[in-house]
Amino acid sequence: xxxxxxxxxxxxxxxxxxxxxxxxxxxxxxxxxxxxxxxxxxxxxxxxxxxxxxxxxxxxxxxxxxxxxxxxxxxxxxxxxxxx
Amino acid sequence: xxxxxxxxxxxxxxxxxxxxxxxxxxxxxxxxxxxxxxxxxxxxxxxxxxxxxxxxxxxxxxxxxxxxxxxxxxxxxxxxxxxx
Numbered sequence: 001x002x003x004x005x006x007x008x009x010x011x012x013x014x015x016x017x018x019x020x021x022x023x024x025x026x027x028x029x030x031x032x033x034x035x036x037x038x039x040x041x042x043x044x045x046x047x048x049x050x051x052x053x054x055x056x057x058x059x060x061x062x063x064x065x066x067x068x069x070x071x072x073x074x075x076x077x078x079x080x081x082x083x084x
Numbered sequence: 085x086x087x088x089x090x091x092x093x094x095x096x097x098x099x100x101x102x103x104x105x106x107x108x109x110x111x112x113x114x115x116x117x118x119x120x121x122x123x124x125x126x127x128x129x130x131x132x133x134x135x136x137x138x139x140x141x142x143x144x145x146x147x148x149x150x151x152x153x154x155x156x157x158x159x160x161x162x163x164x165x166x167x168x
Contacts, residue, residue, distance in 0.1 A: 001119075007126055009126070009128070019127075022127060022150075022151070025150055026129070026146060026150070029142075029146060029150065030142060031131075031139070031142055031143065031146060032139070033131045033132035033133050033139075034129065034130070034131055035085075035130045035131060035132055036129075036130040037127060037128065037129050037130070038127070038128045039125065039126070039127055039128075040125070040126045040127075040128070041123065041124070041125060041126065042091055042093070042123070042124045042125065042126045043103075043106060043121060043122070043123055043124075044093070044121065044122045044123075044124070045110070045118065045120075045121050046118070046119045046120040046121070047115075047117045047118055047119060048117035048119055049117050055115070055116070055117075058113075058114060058115055059115065062110060062113060062115060066106075066109055066110070066113065067106070
């Protein structure tokens with residue numbers, strides 16, 4: 001079993017109104033020193049077998065084109081092997 | 085500078101229709117062996133200074149009550165110090 005975690009975040013140059021709203025709320029609720037908040041998505045994909053070779057390449061393609069929007073978002077993919 | 089990352093995910097017993105939809109799409113696009121997909125949220129909070137003591141406690145409270153819905157979601161908070 002393997003687990004693949006894909007974090008999707010708006011590119012730094014794209015405005016993030018959700019993150020801004022959260023930032024305002026954190027400040028109002030007493031958190032000091034906040035310099036920025038970004039809100040993104042996280043996908044946890046559980047898979048049978050090992051993730052390598054063509055299967056890993058396909059996952060990278062799917063993360064770049066299905067799970068994220070390459071025009072406005074960046075993604076990070078990490079594989080955790082031997083995950084039950 | 086510190087960075088706090090909060091991952092928010094639906095509790096395992098709560099149905100995740102978004103994750104299900106993504107799972108179906110991954111399969112249709114040729115990914116084999118998928119046993120489950122969950123979709124959650126990720127917040128990246130940048131802060132001046134050090135995150136410890138009361139400030140860390142406040143962040144835990146805010147993650148549990150503002151960033152996540154404790155009825156249906158779990159959260160994980162991690163602090164990355166010395167992040168620019």
